[in-house]
Amino acid sequence: MVQPSVSVKEQIILAAERHFAERGLGGASLRQISAAAGNGNNTAVQYHFGSKEGLVQAIFEYRLRALNERRCALVAERRPDDLRSWVECHVVPVLEQGEREGSHYLSFVAKLQQHGRRDVLERLGPELLAPTRLFRERVGALLADVPEPLRGHRIAHAMAFSVQAGAEREQSRARDEPVLPFAVHLGDLVDGLVGFLRAPVSEVTVSALETTGPLGLALPVHP
Structure with a gap:
């Protein structure tokens, strides 16, 4: 049930986040989203956001500001200088x-990952992506023994996995299914991510890399 105090634009954003999380971008129409937001005007979405792509961008802008503020606060508080601390501050x-009650954001991002929609990030302002760029730089510097492009590949997929794991938990909670206590879930996930990032590069992988031409990596969405 949408709260009366929520603006029309915010109602639409929240309804779109849920519909895209459940059905993907192709399976949710602007008409359905408008109706779910409690708006009888079928053109309300187009009026406020222009298109489905504009609405997707608005969801990221709506969520990322708060996420980035929290990330920056954790970095300022913890002053991370090792791999685990940086992963924790970002994840x-x-x-x-x-x-959070009623959240569908992680499931929404997971859907975009499944369909490889990196183009949506290219339209975001650089200030919204700044904490992610800083994270990549700092973690990359701590993984100097992992050659490129493997280093960037690992960082991107570690963060994509954190979204997928969070989305599964988000969906389980919505279905009222049992989940691990949050602190246990967080600690175990960070353990796994750090282990994946730190894993030695095997001779098999090095050999495969040496015999492969220039790589165009399609990295997953993880703002």
Whole structure:
């Protein structure tokens, strides 16, 4: 039930987040989203956001500001200088979002990952992506022994996995299914991510890399 105090634009954003999370971008129409937002005007979405792509961008802008503020606060508080601390500062706000009542954000991002929609990030302002760029730089510097492009590949997929794990938990909570206590879930996930990032590069992988031409990596969505 949409709260009366929520603006029309916010009602539409929240309804779109849920519909895109459940049905994907192709399975949710602007008409359905408008109706779910409690708006009888079928052109309300187009009036406020222009298109489905504009609405997707608005969802990211709506969520990322708060996520980035939390990330920056954690970095300022903890002053991370090792791999685990940096992973925690970046992942904790994402997983916290999934704990909020009625949240569908992680499931929404997971859907975009499934369909490889990196183009949606290219339209976001650089200030919204700044914390993610800083995270990539700092973690990359701590993984100097992992050669490129494997280093960037690992970082991207570690963060994509954190979204997928958070989305599964978000969906389980929505279905009232049992889940691990949050602190246990967080600690175990960070353990796994750090282990994946730190894993030595095997001779088999090095050999495969040496015999492969220039790579055009399609990295997953994880703002």
